[in-house]
Amino acid sequence: MSHRIFILAAALALAGPAIAQPVAPAPIPFTEGMKYLYGSGEGAAISVQAWRALTDFTSRQVRQRPRDSAVLAAGATLAAPSFVPCGRKPFAAVFDVDETVLLNLGFEYDTAIGTPWQDERWNQWEKTGAGHAAAVPGAAEGLRRLRAMGVKVIFNTNRVVANAATNQATIEAAGLGPARHGDTLYLQGDDATGKNKDGRRAMIAARYCVIAMGGDQLGDFSDLFAIASVPARRAATLAGPIAAKWGAGWFVLPNPVYGAGLKGSIDDVFPPAAHWPAVPSQEK
């Protein structure tokens, strides 16, 4: 809890329960991350750049079939990654959906005006969001290029299997389809591992040579990134053989709005070695 928020909480406690209740968690729901991702030129440009890198990489791989797919093999570790062999399997590319190919504008607007997260509200969004989401800049053209190269586009999302039909409709309404459950759309509930995606990735990699994967969360590449320590998780992305995957098989889309990338204490994010002691602050 920052100093300011502590003062605010104390002030509201003093002011009594009648006014303390409606502002209890007090985040600012229209966030800077939303401005960056959904509104800025910088957010659009970095997305287009990621999609260009992905399609250019894939086009080179299609011309010279790779030995390995981009999916980690069973038993692989981040320190010693090994990958499912491609053999002569047909080519595919595997994508997360939310904030990877799709900007959830309707749902996030609702959040921005103050509606708190509720599981049931997200479930309603999965059922009725078609037409209120947009393609990530660069995604629609990127997917078209991949399909034109003969690369099968497969979505692997934690949207749920009970909403398969409306999730297909949402993806297709944004110009990103086709998406067909059991063929080009894998959903949470397709296996017994819940929100983990390695099982679904293994199913896909058994049938396809997966040239590229795209996602906004590290879990879109491997469940091995479920590391509790924020600094250790960041360090894991930068260690030798894993660092070599970013932009070369694994492609990251920006998401400063939600997810695993927004965790951490101030000391996790700014390690003591990085503090700036030379000049005392003028306001403390």
Add this chain to the structure above:
Amino acid sequence: MSHRIFILAAALALAGPAIAQPVAPAPIPFTEGMKYLYGSGEGAAISVQAWRALTDFTSRQVRQRPRDSAVLAAGATLAAPSFVPCGRKPFAAVFDVDETVLLNLGFEYDTAIGTPWQDERWNQWEKTGAGHAAAVPGAAEGLRRLRAMGVKVIFNTNRVVANAATNQATIEAAGLGPARHGDTLYLQGDDATGKNKDGRRAMIAARYCVIAMGGDQLGDFSDLFAIASVPARRAATLAGPIAAKWGAGWFVLPNPVYGAGLKGSIDDVFPPAAHWPAVPSQEK
């Protein structure tokens, strides 16, 4: 002002001036954007990816000298961009500094714990920050690769010319040097156009074939992006010939912490067409 913030402001007004004063502007200084950029695996990975795309692109361009540099020519527009010709000039790549090659950890930690922005505080950071900043993930290796290819690395930053020596030291202490004012370091004050960078870019492009540019702000690519309307500015990044530059000459690093990408009203960021009217909110 969102509904929640309005309720909060009203509550504080009711509670009287004694407690209303300390929380007046009430931003949370330790932001989600900081967690994403400085702490997350996702932020590290997307940075490495951008640096890989840039160095791979540059390596291809070095092998087959391009006709045009990546710097817009005098008189160019975003609708009809034209570029300074390369001729037989030596190769260079041009980079912004802050949050492009350098993470300003010391300064941003100071912000995160509550120190408000002051021009003089930033000036102190320029003078004494060496050793309290870190390289952007991927940047040090990327710059090494560029130099090994024979591409001159030139920094074009809005840090000021009065602090040239300490700014050089900060860049070099992070393992990103050499940086020499008048040769490989261009600063605010090198010409009479203030924070605009086109004049400095023109000086560099007169002497070099600039293969690639990197930045976290659209102004690191062209001053033409100084467009007041947030949606028009985003649209400008996605129009035909400009969209073709992202990841192919112009390379964007993530920055959801500060800058031009964090502007805009809720209606700028979530245009009415994207609202989700199907289900009324349960909490309003």
